[in-house]
Each structure stands twice: as C-alpha cells, then as structure tokens.
Amino acid sequence: MINIAMVEDDAELAEVLTEYLSKFNIKVTNYEEPFLALSSLKINKFDLIILDLTLPGMDGLDVCKQIITNHDIPIIISSARSDITDKVTALQLGADDYLPKPYDPRELEVRIKTILRRYNISTKIEEKPTKVFIFDEEKKEIRKNGKFIRLTAAEYEVLSLLIKREGFIVSRDDIFENSDLLNSDYDNIGSLAVIINRIRHKIEANPKTPNYLHTIRGMGYKFLQ
Structure with a gap:
C-alpha cells in the first residue's frame, strides 16, 4: 500500500481525496495543521506528501522548504494560489510537481504513481553499492x-x-x-x-x-x- 501524508486545511476536500485514493491502494493521512504534519514526519514514514500552500499558522512554501531540508520524500504541491511565482518557487525549492486547484482526483492519482515510479528508480540508482x-x-x-x-x-x-x-x-x-x-x-x-x-x-x-x-x-x- 502507498502511504501518503496530506497537509490540507480544507477538511471536506481532504475527505473526498482520501476516499477516492483509497480505491487505488493509497492510504492518506491528512493534517490540517502544518506543525502537526512536520512533527509526524519525524516519527512516521510516508511515500509522498501532498501539500497545500495556504495553511493556518505557516506558509506552505516554508513547510515545503522544511520538508525538503529534513526529509528525503517527494512532494506534490496542491494549491489554489494562481501566482506563477509560487509555482516557480515551490519547484525551485525541490517540490516534484505542482497541481493547481481545482483538479480531477484522477489526475492526482496518476501524478502520484508517476512520481513514485520515477522516485523509486532514482532511489535504486543512488543506493547501488559502490565498488570496493x-x-x-x-x-x-x-x-x-x-x-x-x-x-x-x-x-x-x-x-x-x-x-x-x-x-x-x-x-x-x-x-x-x-x-x-x-x-x-x-x-x-x-x-x-x-x-x-x-x-x-x-x-x-x-x-x-x-x-x-x-x-x-x-x-x-x-x-x-
């Protein structure tokens, strides 16, 4: 099963996405508070993060920066913010994808699997043992x-x-x-x-x-x- 952390303060949207993705063997744990999500990442293992940018108490770009600095995990930005600067900044920070809201949940499911497929291949290459x-x-x-x-x-x-x-x-x-x-x-x-x-x-x-x-x-x- 694919294990995903979602940082989304829209509880209704989070519920819809969680229910939809569960059909594809994707388990979603949502955190409405960014600080709670960051704390959870220290003790729980996730395969990918879906991150909103408009969050209570902390800007999503700052959350993105902290995750990339402290964890090796792919990130999909899911945001209603239409400013191209946000998209460019997120990708420059190291986010793997940017999905503007509103979007079809089917597109999110495809992007998740595409990124994880690419990420797993990359990880295997990096972990290849070096010669003695x-x-x-x-x-x-x-x-x-x-x-x-x-x-x-x-x-x-x-x-x-x-x-x-x-x-x-x-x-x-x-x-x-x-x-x-x-x-x-x-x-x-x-x-x-x-x-x-x-x-x-x-x-x-x-x-x-x-x-x-x-x-x-x-x-x-x-x-x-």
Missing part, C-alpha cells in the same frame, strides 16, 4: 574503499589488468602479453605467483582465503568485488 576498488587509469592509482594502495610497478600492472577484466578469467599468458614489466623482468610463472601473493597481502583481509583475487586452477586468475 576504484581504478584510475589516468593517475595510475588503485584505491580500496577510498584508500590508496601502495603497489610496485609490476604489482600495479597485474592488478589493474585484473580489475579491468573483472569477473573474467585472465590466463597467465594473457598477463605476460599485456605487461611490459613482466615480459622483461618477470617472464616466468614462479615470479608471477610471487607478485600475486604480494598483491593479496595488500588487498585481502586474509591472503590465504582471498575474497577478491582468486586463482582458477589450470586457467589463471579472476578478480571479483
């Missing part, structure tokens, strides 16, 4: 959880190649072919194993049971994060 390892090819730096990893030139070449091919098995021959240093200074399997071991000591909590740099027996290495 960041490889900056231009600066030739590798960081783990933002902390710079001190690597020798050979270690950097091997680890950067594995990170670039994250999720794929990289053969030993592949590593030699893509590394100038290994070709000239470490052109044997034993030396590569030593480098891999040194890298693990720098990036793994327990090098003997690696979480990131895995040996695929008979095939090569795979980097996962």
Whole structure:
C-alpha cells in the first residue's frame, strides 16, 4: 500500500481525496495543521506528501522548504494560489510537481504513481553499492574503499589488468602479453605467483582465503568485488 501524508486545511476536500485514493491502494493521512504534519514526519514514514500552500499558522512554501531540508520524500504541491511565482518557487525549492486547484482526483492519482515510479528508480540508482576498488587509469592509482594502495610497478600492472577484466578469467599468458614489466623482468610463472601473493597481502583481509583475487586452477586468475 502507498502511504501518503496530506497537509490540507480544507477538511471536506481532504475527505473526498482520501476516499477516492483509497480505491487505488493509497492510504492518506491528512493534517490540517502544518506543525502537526512536520512533527509526524519525524516519527512516521510516508511515500509522498501532498501539500497545500495556504495553511493556518505557516506558509506552505516554508513547510515545503522544511520538508525538503529534513526529509528525503517527494512532494506534490496542491494549491489554489494562481501566482506563477509560487509555482516557480515551490519547484525551485525541490517540490516534484505542482497541481493547481481545482483538479480531477484522477489526475492526482496518476501524478502520484508517476512520481513514485520515477522516485523509486532514482532511489535504486543512488543506493547501488559502490565498488570496493576504484581504478584510475589516468593517475595510475588503485584505491580500496577510498584508500590508496601502495603497489610496485609490476604489482600495479597485474592488478589493474585484473580489475579491468573483472569477473573474467585472465590466463597467465594473457598477463605476460599485456605487461611490459613482466615480459622483461618477470617472464616466468614462479615470479608471477610471487607478485600475486604480494598483491593479496595488500588487498585481502586474509591472503590465504582471498575474497577478491582468486586463482582458477589450470586457467589463471579472476578478480571479483
């Protein structure tokens, strides 16, 4: 169920909208007093707010500003005020939509679902986990959880190649072919194993049971994060 807070001092309108939206699995809790609504937001979770601008004791734009400052929640302004300045100000403050009164409740229902659909997608993108390892090819730096990893030139070449091919098995021959240093200074399997071991000591909590740099027996290495 969609849970909505409405800040509307017109009790009759609030009742009509509450009854209509309930048909679409939308529960509305109305607050006629803006201060009561602001207090409720501190302890209750809502998916969206419908906010009138003409309210007792506090201008709706000030309410809008407080909500945006203190909460991460979409807002639809529902107002009979026809001044374009109010609309522009509300949207500049961060309101998601502005619906001038009078309007058809069906339009409000559609706008609610459209905004929540967009908001949920946006939230999912923002909450996508950041990668543990960041490889900056231009600066030739590798960081783990933002902390710079001190690597020798050979270690950097091997680890950067594995990170670039994250999720794929990289053969030993592949590593030699893509590394100038290994070709000239470490052109044997034993030396590569030593480098891999040194890298693990720098990036793994327990090098003997690696979480990131895995040996695929008979095939090569795979980097996962």
